[in-house]
Amino acid sequence: MKTERVLSMDADSRIYHKPNCHYVKMMSPKNRMSLAKEDAQIRGYRICKCCNSMSYHYRTEQNTIEYYRKNKKMDFKFIDGVLYVKTEIGCWKLVYSKRFEDIVLYHRNTISAPLDFDHPENEPYHRQVDAQSRHMISGYLNYIYEHDRYKAAMERGEKNFRFSSKKYARHEAKAQRKRQHRRVEQLFMLIEKGDSNLLKLSIC
Structure with missing residues (x-):
């Protein structure tokens, strides 16, 4: 899917904008032109x-x-151009990539130390590689909500968990299969290294 951008046909600056940019509202409607980001770049716009x-x-x-703060019990901090998100059980950060004009999601590492959300920038994070880059914050907030809601349910021992989003349910099922495959691969790696107990287990 191509990303829509807006430019002014009578401007000499050769700059394109995102649809909600306040400069777009200043353009005359008759001079306003919408096109894909890739097409704007081909024409020499930046x-x-x-x-x-x-x-x-x-x-x-x-x-x-x-909405997510009030209805989904999320907390937010915006520090030095980075948005930090705290949920019931986790902490995330959203970082903007100017090169790709996209937002990238990072998840706090699983550590025993309690979260210090007064200074979330000091926490260790890793990139959430199974989350596709989004153009908007809203897309990630739904992902974060479903991810941590599912994780919290698993920690409580709930077996009949129901996702509010079918899309995330499919995504999580796929991720679960990948995790299972990795566990099997790790088991065979241990067997190949000569762990006698695991070798006996594999023969049974």
Whole structure:
């Protein structure tokens, strides 16, 4: 799916914008042109510095952020251009990639130390590789909610967990299969290393 961008046909700056950029609202409708990001780049246009940032998304998606804060029990901190998200059991950070004009998701490492959400920037994180890059914060917040909701249910021992999103249910089922395959591969690696107890287990 191509990403829509907006440019002014009478401007000499050759800059394109994201649809909600405040500069778009200043354009005359008759001079406003929408096209795919890739097409704008081919024509020699470059992204607006104002809307090519996490600050832009944090500002324009405040209604969504407040919805998740009030209804999904999430907490948020915006520090130095990075959005940190705290859930019931986890902590995440959303980092903007200016090169790709996308948002990248990171998950706090599983450690025994308690979370210090007063200074979430000091926590260790890893990139959530199974989460595809999103163009908006809202797409990630739903992923985070479903991910940690499922994880919390598993920790409570719930077996009949139901996802609110069929898309995430399919995604999690696929991720579960990958994790199972990795566990099997790790088991065989241990067997090949000569663990006698595991070797007996594999023969049974």
